[in-house]
Structure formats: structure tokens, C-alpha cells
Amino acid sequence: MVQIDSDKAETAHEKYERLIARAKLVPATKTIVVHPCDETSLRGAVEAADESLIVPILVGPCRKIRAVAEEHSLDIGRFQLVDMAHSDAAAAKGVELIQEAKGELLMKGSLHTDELMRAVTASATGLRTARRISHVFVMDVPAYAETLFITDAAINIFPDLDAKRDIIQNAIDLFTQVGLGEPRVAILSAVETVTSKIPSTIEAAALCKMADRGQITGGVLDGPLAFDNAIDPEAARIKGIRSVVAGRAQILVVPDLEAGNMLAKNLTFLAKADAAGIVLGARVPIILTSRADSIRTRLASCAVAVLLADARRRSAALPAT
Structure with missing residues (x-):
């Protein structure tokens, strides 16, 4: 096990801070947030938007999302909402919006990872590529x-x-x-x-x-x-x-x-x-967070995805040789 000494502990999380700082230098990325129906997932999207990392599109039951936002004083009035009745439908709609080029990133909300990945890996409608999907x-x-x-x-x-x-x-x-x-x-x-x-x-x-x-x-x-x-x-x-x-x-x-x-x-x-x-390995990066994640960790997940999306965008813009 890696041992922590006091000098190094003082500089904890500086690696994340560097990633987040770099991600703020690129344009905020349109991000499809699937079923953000609890405080943790909705707050994560709001905070990433506040840091100019992402521009969220919230997909899920609008009444429930608005109720969570009101209960926890989260400002979502500036975001586009796409009303879907339940988590499975939200996952399918999120993938559809990616296919329609409405977003460059997909972000997991409060649904189970398996639900989201079923939609992502669906053979006819998903986001598979020739590459194996991995985490x-x-x-x-x-x-x-x-x-x-x-x-x-x-x-x-x-x-x-x-x-x-x-x-x-x-x-x-x-x-x-x-x-x-x-x-x-x-x-x-x-x-x-x-x-x-x-x-x-x-x-x-x-x-x-x-x-x-x-x-x-x-x-x-x-x-x-x-x-x-x-x-x-x-x-x-x-x-x-x-x-x-x-x-x-x-x-x-x-x-x-x-x-x-x-x-x-x-x-x-x-x-x-x-x-x-x-x-990774899908058509777009997928931000996969946990309810136990700290704010810094959620922002770092978004920052890494934003930097990857920006690199892909710039690579696609290069002239063919």
C-alpha cells in the first residue's frame, strides 16, 4: 500500500485541479445528462456547468427533476430539459440525442449503470464502435x-x-x-x-x-x-x-x-x-460517477471527458493528408 506522508498530503488533489483548470480553457461541452433525479447527480451537473465545463441537457421526468432542484436550491432554469417518463426511456433518449449530434458527452445521472450501458451497447440503436467499451x-x-x-x-x-x-x-x-x-x-x-x-x-x-x-x-x-x-x-x-x-x-x-x-x-x-x-470505446466519452464521489471528483470526471471531446473535435478538424 502506498504510504502518505504529511508533505505530500498537503498537495493532495493538485493533479485534479490541473485537469480542471485545463478543461476550463476549452469551450464548455454540450452534455446529455441521463436521469439526474437525485441531489447528487443533479448537483454534479449544475456544478460542472457553473465551472464552465459542460452545457447540460437534462433528460428524464421533468417534474421529478424540477422537484429535486427546488428542494435543494439548484438553479436549472438555464438548462434544456427533455421529458422522459422513467430511467430506461431516459437512457434510450440520451443515446438518441447523441446520435442526432445534440451533445458530445453522455453523463450518468441517478439511474443504475447497467441501465445506461444497455442503451449504449444496444446492437441496433446504441453507440458501439469497432473498439471494445471499457472503463x-x-x-x-x-x-x-x-x-x-x-x-x-x-x-x-x-x-x-x-x-x-x-x-x-x-x-x-x-x-x-x-x-x-x-x-x-x-x-x-x-x-x-x-x-x-x-x-x-x-x-x-x-x-x-x-x-x-x-x-x-x-x-x-x-x-x-x-x-x-x-x-x-x-x-x-x-x-x-x-x-x-x-x-x-x-x-x-x-x-x-x-x-x-x-x-x-x-x-x-x-x-x-x-x-x-x-x-471509453463508445462514439462519445461517457461520464460515469458514483453517489459517493466528492464534488472535486465529479468535476474531474467532467474535465477529463471535456478534454477528450476537445481533442477529438480538433483532430476531426485537421485537413486530411
Whole structure:
């Protein structure tokens, strides 16, 4: 476990503050907010709008949304509302509005993640692309110098090798497109040596070879690595691991959802980290927040999505060569 010292604790959350500050420099992004029918989700949309990050379009039962806003003194009079009777209908309508180019981002409200993702992944009407859909936690760990990505801890339960290729590429693309540079990617397992007794070590080795062959691009990969020698230089030195990734990882690729979820929550509750969430691989970035998220974390989730949308917008505007 990462230890927190007092000097580093004083600068907690500075990584998020930098992301939010950068996102404020680009135009506020039209965002479809699906079923924001409780205080937490509605307040998150209002605060992101107040910070000039997003321009929300609120989709859900208007009477309920207005009642929540009135009860908690939230100003939603400036926002467009689209009346839908219930959460399933709101999710479907949100996806439809994205398809009609009414928004560049999709944001989860108070509905269950599964409801939203069913609409996103629907074969005939959803937002699928050729890329596997995956989730990234963008973590601000007070004691760790780097912004830390953990993937996938929310969507893919037991991803196979092909799915992991997409999961890694999604995370690398996010890292580079929000302006963080070329990432160092650690593929995690229980040990740092390849053994047939632990299948995730074999997959890690295969993924590194895929990167060597150009099947994964934009980052520097190493694996298998145990968590300690992925993030601690001294642990890597003691094990005799020499690579640019070991001890300095910026993206942690977990073997499966259970491992990723436990790791992210471990860092959140024991290392006092914040964990912004975003879903990638769909036609637009999806802001996926939790009821337990702090205001800063919600803003960071929006900021990352806004920066990604802006990068895509600018890339699309470049002339073909």
C-alpha cells in the first residue's frame, strides 16, 4: 500500500485541479445528462456547468427533476430539459440525442449503470464502435507523483486477450489525448515472472509482444508486474526489474474487474485517493460517477471527458493528408 506522508498530503488533489483548470480553457461541452433525479447527480451537473465545463441537457421526468432542484436550491432554469417518463426511456433518449449530434458527452445521472450501458451497447440503436467499451478510473493519489489510471474496474468482468488489447488502447488514447504525454503502462499480476500457473502473467507477456508488433500503440508497456514493483522504484530495484515502467507506472491494467475494483477502492479508502470515472470505446466519452464521489471528483470526471471531446473535435478538424 502506498504510504502518505504529511508533505505530500498537503498537495493532495493538485493533479485534479490541473485537469480542471485545463478543461476550463476549452469551450464548455454540450452534455446529455441521463436521469439526474437525485441531489447528487443533479448537483454534479449544475456544478460542472457553473465551472464552465459542460452545457447540460437534462433528460428524464421533468417534474421529478424540477422537484429535486427546488428542494435543494439548484438553479436549472438555464438548462434544456427533455421529458422522459422513467430511467430506461431516459437512457434510450440520451443515446438518441447523441446520435442526432445534440451533445458530445453522455453523463450518468441517478439511474443504475447497467441501465445506461444497455442503451449504449444496444446492437441496433446504441453507440458501439469497432473498439471494445471499457472503463478507466483516473485517480489522484496524494502520495503518488503521477496521475494514475486503473483499467478496467467497472465494465469488463473477465476480459480475454483481445478485449485487454482494446482496454489498454482506450486508456493510452485517453492519456495522450488529454495532454498527459506518452504513458508508462504496467500490466498487473500477482508476480513479475511469466508462469503457466498464473494465466494473467502469460496474457501480460502476450500484450507486451503485441505492443512490440504495433498492435498496441502510443504507450510503453511492461508486464507482468506485481503492484508493488509497478509503482515503487525501490521494490522494482530489489526485484532486479529494469524498465522505464517499473516503479513509475501511470496506467495500471488489472487482470479482471474484481482485482481492479478492489485496487481502486483500496486506494480510495486507505490512501485517501479520488477516483474520477470515464467510459471509453463508445462514439462519445461517457461520464460515469458514483453517489459517493466528492464534488472535486465529479468535476474531474467532467474535465477529463471535456478534454477528450476537445481533442477529438480538433483532430476531426485537421485537413486530411
